[in-house]
Amino acid sequence: MRIILAQPRGFCAGVNMAIQCVEEALKIVGQPLYVYHEIVHNRHVVDQFTKQGVIFVNTIDEVPAKQTVIFSAHGVSPTIRNAAKARGCTMIDATCPLVTKVHMEAIRYARQGYKILLIGHAGHDEVVGTVGEAPGAITIVESPEDVANLPFGDSDKIAYITQTTLSMDDAERIIHAIRQRYPHVKVPPSEDVCYATTNRQQAVRELGEDAELVLVVGSKNSSNSLRLTEIAESSGTRAYLVDDRSEIDHRWFDGVQTVLLTAGASAPEHLVQEIVDDLLDRYGGSAGEAHVVDEHMHFELPLSLRVLRDGQPIRTRAGAGAGA
Numbered sequence: 510m511r512i513i514l515a516q517p518r519g520f521c522a523g524v525n526m527a528i529q530c531v532e533e534a535l536k537i538v539g540q541p542l543y544v545y546h547e548i549v550h551n552r553h554v555v556d557q558f559t560k561q562g563v564i565f566v567n568t569i570d571e572v573p574a575k576q577t578v579i580f581s582a583h584g585v586s587p588t589i590r591n592a593a594k595a596r597g598c599t600m601i602d603a604t605c606p607l608v609t610k611v612h613m614e615a616i617r618y619a620r621q622g623y624k625i626l627l628i629g630h631a632g633h634d635e636v637v638g639t640v641g642e643a644p645g646a647i648t649i650v651e652s653p654e655d656v657a658n659l660p661f662g663d664s665d666k667i668a669y670i671t672q673t674t675l676s677m678d679d680a681e682r683i684i685h686a687i688r689q690r691y692p693h694v695k696v697p698p699s700e701d702v703c704y705a706t707t708n709r710q711q712a713v714r715e716l717g718e719d720a721e722l723v724l725v726v727g728s729k730n731s732s733n734s735l736r737l738t739e740i741a742e743s744s745g746t747r748a749y750l751v752d753d754r755s756e757i758d759h760r761w762f763d764g765v766q767t768v769l770l771t772a773g774a775s776a777p778e779h780l781v782q783e784i785v786d787d788l789l790d791r792y793g794g795s796a797g798e799a800h801v802v803d804e805h806m807h808f809e810l811p812l813s814l815r816v817l818r819d820g821q822p823i824r825t826r827a828g829a830g831a832g833a
């Protein structure tokens with residue numbers, strides 16, 4: 510068997526930063542340490558931190574007063590920040606700066622009186638957080654069909670923003686429909702679908718052509734991992750999303766000579782390497798990296814954590830605008 514290892518794959522700068530936030534906070538604060546929502550959408554990462562004593566919660570009510578709470582990489586709405594502040598919690602905001610950028614765009618457009626079309630998946634943590642920045646101004650758009658049903662007219666000021674982890678192709682189809690219907694739409698100054706999502710998708714698109722089967726390592730609730738699977742399938746290649754090697758069904762490999770292996774932005778590399786070892790043990794052959802795009806992005810730890818680490822008082826922040 511020939512295994513092509515897609516580059517880039519796996520952890521992005523935002524996930525690295527968020528995970529480092531929890532690791533550092535565990536050292537500084539110890540237990541109990543609360544994290545609002547999964548820090549990143551990966552079962553292994555969450556399980557590992559749970560074993561280390563981190564308590565993941567889905568509501569701020571679950572965080573006792575005056576405890577430390579970390580907000581996940583997907584960002585939160587001002588309502589959540591205000592609720593944590595009201596409980597006297599110490600807040601560490603591990604929101605990816607690229608999600609924060611979208612929050613800031615939403616706030617700015619809302620202040621300027623725009624109707625904001627948020628291209629994304631309703632219910633996803635990131636989308637919920639972004640909507641919370643300007644709930645009266647944002648309408649979620651999930652498909653070109655949704656655009657046809659929008660109630661806004663030619664006299665409305667319209668702007669669009671997007672979730673960071675969308676399929677580039679899907680986003681472009683929806684943006685095209687928006688521009689057709691609202692030629693005067695305000696276009697964001699820069700792309701919202703993030704560099705990590707874009708690069709991992711490009712790698713699958715380019716390298717998938719050489720493979721008979723694509724394996725994506727990632728969790729089922731990871732938006733960018735799901736998109737990688739869909740992109741491979743859309744070009745006619747069989748693709749499976751697996752959390753780890755235990756989810757592989759070896760009947761998938763009947764007659765398969767070449768496998769493309771990639772990982773979503775929240776999937777740890779050791780899970781990829783375990784799959785490589787397993788496949789080579791069973792089928793023999795070789796594994797090699799295939800570079801499509803180089804990445805050099807790095808995000809600093811959030812100020813709230815650095816201040817906590819350096820022993821100075823934290824100024825808690827609430828209201829509009831997430832910071833990372």
Ligand code: SF4
Nearest residue numbers: 521523524605673703
């Ligand atoms: S996938 Fe993109 S937006 Fe999400 S954490 Fe990574 S870099 Fe940030």
